[in-house]
Amino acid sequence: MNENTIETILRQSPRVRTPSGLLEKLTNDIQLPERSATTCPTHMETNRPSSNGLRRWLPALGFALWFLGCIVVFGIQANRIAELREQRHALESSKAASVQQALAADTLRATAEGELERLKQELADVQRLRAEMEQLRADAQELTTLKAQNQQLHEELRSQTAPPPKPEEDFFALATMRAERTRCVNSLKRLGLAARIWVNDKKGDFMPDRATLKAALPTIIMGRENPMHFEESLLFCPSDGVTSYEIVSPSSSEDRPETIFSRCPIHNIYGLCDGSVQQIDPKQFEMVKKDGVWILQKR
């Protein structure tokens, strides 16, 4: 079916039958305007323009009223906004001031708290020192008491026990001293013998210093095979083990046998260059330098 046929059919659509009585009903409902318009045409002509004019300007008037209302509302809101801004500025300034006051108060409070803390610490230290002082006083008093008791006990003990023997009467002490002196003599003899062997080997004078003697002793005494087994205690007095023998006349010659080569400062024992060892009484002999060497001379 083409478009023309469709349009033709549509244009020739069937007519609709009107119900009976509709025309009468509609006729009865006719309500036309009053004839006053015709009877008084001048009145209608004079009234119509004003009515039409009002109707024509009604939208503009409505818009104008609405616009005025908007302006009033806008003005009120602008005033309100300005007031709120001023209030906000005032609140902000007061807030800033309060914040600064709070900060200052915090600083003062922190300082005061620090001072208080320091004072508390110092008070605690003072109290601790006082307690320690009291304790020390008590200890001192107790010490005095103990000293007194100790003294008393000493006295009691002294009264109850026999007095200790005098050193010169003590047999064991005398034997020990004698044995140490004998060992000291032996050591000085060995040193003198070693020095003489060294002189013979070197075909010259005695050792120039203690270091040379110390270096030569192991080979001389222990032999060339096992010098490591040399005991350095030979260079020290056996009574205490720490007092070393003195090399009195280093680089002395065999030509003067009375020259003192070594000496024990504890026992006053002298080793001479001839290899002999002399134990002398200091009250009777003294060591003097003569012709550049040290010798023993009677007082």
Added chain:
Amino acid sequence: MSEHVEALIERAKSGELPAASELLSQFYARIFGYFRRLCGSDEDAADLTQKTFCKVWNSLARFDGRSSFNTWLHSIAHHVYVDWRRQRTRLDLQTDDWWETCVTDEPGPLENITGQENARRLYALVEQLDEEQRETVHLHYYQELTIQETADALGIATSTVKYRVRQAIDLLKSRMAEPKLRAGGIP
């Protein structure tokens, strides 16, 4: 607009009841047919026709003749129908039976069986168009208004009327080319 109608209008404006009655008798059947095709009910169509002519008589004084009386009348009828349709929860559409009755009862050029069948189907398809196209088709084809008169009655541009008419014809053409037993409406 014929001079006779103009004279009747002027007389009715001046309050002459016979002139108004004559105007009514000339146009009420067209308006009733318009409503009857759109509403699908004789009672609703009668009510809407009554409302339309009430508005006509009330606003007759403001009719200034810028459009024809027929166009002005259809414009009022269109607004009455739109108001009525807004108040309705459901739109009653004409059934094929109603159109069948109309086509069968009315004598016309569709005398052969195939032509009547196609006409019934076409009228039913018109009722399945969307509301704007349907009203445009009703005014332009069924009420025999021109494009300009239809545009004035609907309050739209003539180009819009032409566009709607073109759309409606194309849709009807395509639907008519489809098999007859199609059950669904026009999308």
